Amino acid sequence: MLIAGVAAASGASAQTIGRADPFLRDAVAGLNARTFYMDVEDNSKPPATTRKEAWAIGGKLFGRTGYWRDTVQLGASYYLSAPLYAPADKDGTLLLAPGQHTISVLGELYARLKYETSTLTLGRQEIDLNSQRPAGVRSNRSDLAYVGRLDSRMVPVTYEAALFTARSGPGGGDGDALYHLGWIDKAKPRNSDEFSHVGSAIGAAGSDSGMWMTGVQYAPMKDFWVQGWYHVVSDVIRIGYLDADYVMRLAGKSHLRLAAHYTDQRSDGSNAFAGQSFSTRNAQAYAEYGAAWLTLYGAYSRTGSGADIRLPFSSGPIYTQQVTRTFVRAHESAWQAGIGADLGASVPGLSGWFDVTSGTGALNAASGARLADEIEYDVGAVYTLKKKGSFFDALHARVRYGWVTDQTRVGDKHSTDLRIDVNLPINWL
Numbered sequence: 001m002l003i004a005g006v007a008a009a010s011g012a013s014a015q016t017i018g019r020a021d022p023f024l025r026d027a028v029a030g031l032n033a034r035t036f037y038m039d040v041e042d043n044s045k046p047p048a049t050t051r052k053e054a055w056a057i058g059g060k061l062f063g064r065t066g067y068w069r070d071t072v073q074l075g076a077s078y079y080l081s082a083p084l085y086a087p088a089d090k091d092g093t094l095l096l097a098p099g100q101h102t103i104s105v106l107g108e109l110y111a112r113l114k115y116e117t118s119t120l121t122l123g124r125q126e127i128d129l130n131s132q133r134p135a136g137v138r139s140n141r142s143d144l145a146y147v148g149r150l151d152s153r154m155v156p157v158t159y160e161a162a163l164f165t166a167r168s169g170p171g172g173g174d175g176d177a178l179y180h181l182g183w184i185d186k187a188k189p190r191n192s193d194e195f196s197h198v199g200s201a202i203g204a205a206g207s208d209s210g211m212w213m214t215g216v217q218y219a220p221m222k223d224f225w226v227q228g229w230y231h232v233v234s235d236v237i238r239i240g241y242l243d244a245d246y247v248m249r250l251a252g253k254s255h256l257r258l259a260a261h262y263t264d265q266r267s268d269g270s271n272a273f274a275g276q277s278f279s280t281r282n283a284q285a286y287a288e289y290g291a292a293w294l295t296l297y298g299a300y301s302r303t304g305s306g307a308d309i310r311l312p313f314s315s316g317p318i319y320t321q322q323v324t325r326t327f328v329r330a331h332e333s334a335w336q337a338g339i340g341a342d343l344g345a346s347v348p349g350l351s352g353w354f355d356v357t358s359g360t361g362a363l364n365a366a367s368g369a370r371l372a373d374e375i376e377y378d379v380g381a382v383y384t385l386k387k388k389g390s391f392f393d394a395l396h397a398r399v400r401y402g403w404v405t406d407q408t409r410v411g412d413k414h415s416t417d418l419r420i421d422v423n424l425p426i427n428w429l
Contacts, residue, residue: 026066030427033059035084036154037420038093040324043413044372044406052092054100055085056154059423060107067114077108077126081154094153094191105193107158117167124195126158129180129215134223134247137257138288138295138340141317145229146239146263147182147213148314153190157313160186160195169219177218184211187313199236202312204272209234223247235269237310243317254291260284261317265310278365280306282328286319295340297355305331307365322357323378323402324417329362329371352381372406372413396423 040052058080065074086100097103110123129145143149149156161184169176186195199207215229224246231239243261250256266279281304288297299319303309309328311318320327320334327334338355355378362371380400387393402417 021068022066022070023068024066027064027429028427029063029429030425031059031061033424033426034154035422036095037085037418038095039418040093040416042415044374044404044408044415046408046410046413050092051090053085053087053090054083054093054095056081056095057084058082058103058154060155062108063429071114073112073114075108075110075112076106077158079103079105079107079155079158096154097191097193103155103191103193105155105188107155107188119165121161121163121165124158124160125163126156127161127163127182127184129217131178131217131219131225131227136253136255136290137247138290138297140286140288140297140319141315141321143314144227144243144317145215146231146241146311146314146316147184147211150190150314152315155190157190158188159184174219174222177216180213180215180217182211182213184213186210199233199272202233202236202273202310204233204236207233207236207272209236209272223249232268235271236267236273238264238266238268240264241317250291252291254289257286257288257290259286259319261319263309263317265307274307278307280304280309280330280365282309282318284319293342293345295342295353297336297338297340299334299336299357301327301332301334301336303328303330303332303362305363305365320357320359322355322376323380323400323419324404324415325357325359325374325376325402327357327359327374327376329359330365332359332362334359347383349384349386350381352379354379372408374404374406376402376404378402391426392424394425397421 035057037055042050060077060079062077067073081096081103083096083100086096088100091100108124108126110121110125113120126149127147128149129147131144133139161182163182166179184198187198187201188195189201197208198211199209211231211233213231215227217227219225226244229241241263245259248256261284263282267274267277271277284299284301286299288295301320308330315321318326318328320336334357336355336357338353340353341351343350343352358375360373364371383397385392385395398421400419404415406413
């Protein structure tokens with residue numbers, strides 16, 4: 001099924017493939033191996049305490065051909081998340097399927113058609129709509145749109161979809177534009193091996209609605225990009241989104257980055273999602289200063305009182321996204337301050353960060369009741385091995401710890417969240 005299997009079965013050597021048609025010559029195959037441990041103690045809803053814990057192993061086995069006659073490409077990916085340690089009474093980490101069961105799924109099986117600079121991808125697929133980040137800046141948002149991979153556990157979200165993308169411009173991020181138009185029929189949540197209609201996957205019980213989406217990503221000049229998106233799930237939800245991000249290069253290797261985005265979410269049609277109409281919005285601003293090994297950053301967020309911002313299929317283009325919380329509850333104001341350090345001069349490949357985010361004024365959108373103020377402290381470290389020719393080249397290990405305080409009416413309640421993940425890409429072709 002996968003290109004790796006075909007290559008192994010045929011015994012084709014790299015030299016033979018190199019002389020073949022681009023359909024085989026440009027093929028890639030491999031394994032993205034991953035293991036992930038997570039331990040959560042949630043005391044945010046007193047008097048109850050919720051414990052979630054699991055250790056999983058697995059990854060992504062993938063294969064993709066080159067283009068046949070510069071027109072047709074085929075690809076497939078198989079995803080696995082199996083328990084190494086998974087107490088039955090500590091379910092809910094989303095590393096595994098409900099009940100701490102194994103996730104095993106053919107998450108991608110697609111054909112991609114290309115004409116000049118336009119592509120049409122059909123079938124099961126990951127959707128990654130992230131525009132290329134400028135060099136040297138902080139990777140603070142893993143998904144830059146409301147449809148993405150949400151790859152924050154063992155297995156990402158994948159879709160049964162048709163996605164058309166057209167590119168214009170000279171390349172290099174100066175006057176480049178990407179135009180997107182897509183239809184998503186079904187989505188597979190990250191802790192499941194089943195595809196459901198988009199409406200149902202979002203949370204509208206019994207909905208068989210899919211999603212229409214369209215967007216433009218434009219770089220008017222180097223280190224400056226803007227994007228706009230519109231998503232519609234009939235009778236469920238509509239999402240509009242605008243984003244701008246600019247990096248100013250200063251003396252030496254220092255930089256100043258300024259960014260902002262605006263989101264509008266509201267019910268659609270028969271309001272199958274919430275059972276009643278809703279409308280909300282969120283505005284965020286972000287600033288970052290980097291010099292040599294040090295990065296300082298901060299963000300501010302304000303969410304409308306009509307509803308929480310919903311993030312069903314991505315980590316969201318949210319600057320206040322933390323290890324545990326997102327700080328986009330109805331009527332919530334939030335600020336963030338943080339510091340990052342590149343420690344590569346002492347330990348090559350090592351970096352770390354510490355930040356704090358505080359959210360106040362949140363309300364229950366249905367009842368208007370005041371919710372607890374929340375503050376989260378996060379610390380983390382990332383190590384990436386860069387050793388050409390080594391089996392472990394590009395090994396990526398990360399540890400994160402979040403400590404949250406909810407200021408409830410019965411006193412402060414503390415919750416913790418520990419996450420450790422190790423990723424190793426292994427390329428066969």
